[in-house]
Amino acid sequence: MKKSAGFTIHDIAKLAGVSAMTVSRAINHPEKVSVAALARVREVVSRTGFVPNGMAGSLRSSRARLVAAAVPSLIGPVFQETIRALNQALDERGYQLMIGQSGYGDSREDALLDAIIRRRPDGIVLTGIMHSPEGRRLLLASGIPVVETWDLTPTPIDMLVGFSHERIGQSVCHFLYSRGYRYPVLLSANDERAHRRIDGFQGMARTLDQDAAPTYLVAAPTTLGSGRAGLSAILDKRPQTDAVFCSSDMLALGVLIEAQARGLTVPGQLAVVGLGDLELAASLQPALTTVRIDGTRMGRTAAQYIVDRAEGRSVSEPIVDIGFEIIERASA
Amino acid sequence: MKKSAGFTIHDIAKLAGVSAMTVSRAINHPEKVSVAALARVREVVSRTGFVPNGMAGSLRSSRARLVAAAVPSLIGPVFQETIRALNQALDERGYQLMIGQSGYGDSREDALLDAIIRRRPDGIVLTGIMHSPEGRRLLLASGIPVVETWDLTPTPIDMLVGFSHERIGQSVCHFLYSRGYRYPVLLSANDERAHRRIDGFQGMARTLDQDAAPTYLVAAPTTLGSGRAGLSAILDKRPQTDAVFCSSDMLALGVLIEAQARGLTVPGQLAVVGLGDLELAASLQPALTTVRIDGTRMGRTAAQYIVDRAEGRSVSEPIVDIGFEIIERASA
DNA sequence: CTGAAAGCGCTAACAA
DNA sequence: TTGTTAGCGCTTTCAG
Numbered sequence: 291m292k293k294s295a296g297f298t299i300h301d302i303a304k305l306a307g308v309s310a311m312t313v314s315r316a317i318n319h320p321e322k323v324s325v326a327a328l329a330r331v332r333e334v335v336s337r338t339g340f341v342p343n344g345m346a347g348s349l350r351s352s353r354a355r356l357v358a359a360a361v362p363s364l365i366g367p368v369f370q371e372t373i374r375a376l377n378q379a380l381d382e383r384g385y386q387l388m389i390g391q392s393g394y395g396d397s398r399e400d401a402l403l404d405a406i407i408r409r410r411p412d413g414i415v416l417t418g419i420m421h422s423p424e425g426r427r428l429l430l431a432s433g434i435p436v437v438e439t440w441d442l443t444p445t446p447i448d449m450l451v452g453f454s455h456e457r458i459g460q461s462v463c464h465f466l467y468s469r470g471y472r473y474p475v476l477l478s479a480n481d482e483r484a485h486r487r488i489d490g491f492q493g494m495a496r497t498l499d500q501d502a503a504p505t506y507l508v509a510a511p512t513t514l515g516s517g518r519a520g521l522s523a524i525l526d527k528r529p530q531t532d533a534v535f536c537s538s539d540m541l542a543l544g545v546l547i548e549a550q551a552r553g554l555t556v557p558g559q560l561a562v563v564g565l566g567d568l569e570l571a572a573s574l575q576p577a578l579t580t581v582r583i584d585g586t587r588m589g590r591t592a593a594q595y596i597v598d599r600a601e602g603r604s605v606s607e608p609i610v611d612i613g614f615e616i617i618e619r620a621s622a
Numbered sequence: 623m624k625k626s627a628g629f630t631i632h633d634i635a636k637l638a639g640v641s642a643m644t645v646s647r648a649i650n651h652p653e654k655v656s657v658a659a660l661a662r663v664r665e666v667v668s669r670t671g672f673v674p675n676g677m678a679g680s681l682r683s684s685r686a687r688l689v690a691a692a693v694p695s696l697i698g699p700v701f702q703e704t705i706r707a708l709n710q711a712l713d714e715r716g717y718q719l720m721i722g723q724s725g726y727g728d729s730r731e732d733a734l735l736d737a738i739i740r741r742r743p744d745g746i747v748l749t750g751i752m753h754s755p756e757g758r759r760l761l762l763a764s765g766i767p768v769v770e771t772w773d774l775t776p777t778p779i780d781m782l783v784g785f786s787h788e789r790i791g792q793s794v795c796h797f798l799y800s801r802g803y804r805y806p807v808l809l810s811a812n813d814e815r816a817h818r819r820i821d822g823f824q825g826m827a828r829t830l831d832q833d834a835a836p837t838y839l840v841a842a843p844t845t846l847g848s849g850r851a852g853l854s855a856i857l858d859k860r861p862q863t864d865a866v867f868c869s870s871d872m873l874a875l876g877v878l879i880e881a882q883a884r885g886l887t888v889p890g891q892l893a894v895v896g897l898g899d900l901e902l903a904a905s906l907q908p909a910l911t912t913v914r915i916d917g918t919r920m921g922r923t924a925a926q927y928i929v930d931r932a933e934g935r936s937v938s939e940p941i942v943d944i945g946f947e948i949i950e951r952a953s954a
Numbered sequence: 955c956t957g958a959a960a961g962c963g964c965t966a967a968c969a970a
Numbered sequence: 971t972t973g974t975t976a977g978c979g980c981t982t983t984c985a986g
Contacts, residue, residue, distance in 0.1 A: 339763025431671025
């Protein structure tokens, strides 16, 4: 079929009348080459559309200028800010980000990890902490710098930039209580981090001498539709509900819409709190009170850590809790 | 620093008492190795956490089992369905998807392309058609199978799975007209594909002896907030407006919310049409009439094409228009 | 079923 | 400033 697939630096070298090394230098360190040679090489490169084979280069120099990120299933709005910041920060430093989607499953995650490690990236960013012991072993054995994000653990694989889901639960519970709400409900995705928020919430409820809040679980990913359905189910079972803490802003939007469809005033008859502070949160009517996590900072920090380590600098504070913030708007 | 970074198949071979070739076979073609050897290799691999260096393998075999996708800036909800389907379909066939974000800029796109081509993926999926002549040249010269998506062009680089933006504009215009709306407005992102939809819309308006619809442009990415602001601006300037065609469902949601905040009934006083058919469209109140594009089909088809070509099969119908559909719900 | 030799395309290290 | 040599870790090819 098409034979055109391959120029090598040797071909370019021949065409430009120089050696392969000079071509390599002209491409990677143009300042180390005479202007004449540089011009000739550039002309040939541009004429042929030559792009060097990065795999060969990385193999030789063991520097891929590649960072891999593993994100769960669809790149929902949740991780978007983090990924964008990560991508941008890496880009500024001359690294490329490669995103692998894992799905929520466990074995799929190990398979993705294997695929990632095979490519020998300069660093690996995990959204969420690594639970599978097999995954941990692979990562550790690979010697590749790893940053876990979006969570906290006393036993990180390597570096960590996250926040406490349990404390989010506690804070939201306290916030709702202090606003006078006494019948809150948790509408939540059924994943492990969400459960930790729930535990935090219930723990705080106990501290405040309140009953445990009922919990309604929905399948991930959370959607506007499941938010509406969730509120319906909640109100059927527990009409006195006066507040809902949703595990995502999308869910909260669904609750808002369902409340409006039922003629319920927000926050008068029902308070709503989201999680994520998506762009839409501030523009809703009423504006959504939600928990903000600084995804940009998480992404930038992760990038910084990886690049520092990849370039031989040591990271002084490799475990960071970036916290969170309850953004009080109109809905609660 | 850490020396652990590297086992090679030779190390594994030594530990297992076999040759490197046998290790390679045990990993890639286990059926071609005796059970005894296989067991020994597996034991060592598992004990050491060895993951082979895929760059070396790909370099030798020139098969990376990697497909790269270039998406504009943030992976907004728009391409999400396509990317997810692409990822899944590739995964099923043993390929990994690597996503590169380019930003909307032109030169950034060329830089991303260079980074992608360097890695010699088995295929490249472009969201949107390639305009930069430099980008085209690079792609062509690389000999890598390319699928352009999300658009149609008479001059694709290679393969194409898309739909006509102009026809979407025409169809929506006709749809609105046939429903009796006579003062439509276009609320649209300011990008080239959006402009083609606008042109289609205006062309159809002319055909129907209508005035051209006023156009309000907002910066990409389109947000709920810009939808609200957009409707405000529109109603200020043209109170008789009876329909808005939004260039995304998010924009449409913003319009819906602003309309509701102003006490306007939808579709009674104002009809709203979106684009994208996000999950939320169907769950809104009123449910959103929108243009559905089959992102899943686009992603799956792109994956199929790439893999077919990567594995030496020829693609019989390399240019496909997958069309679109106006989903009539309550908002228009 | 197993192994030895060769080389994918590039760049580190050295020499000129 | 430029070129030569060697080899990154794997797999193709061919021989046993």
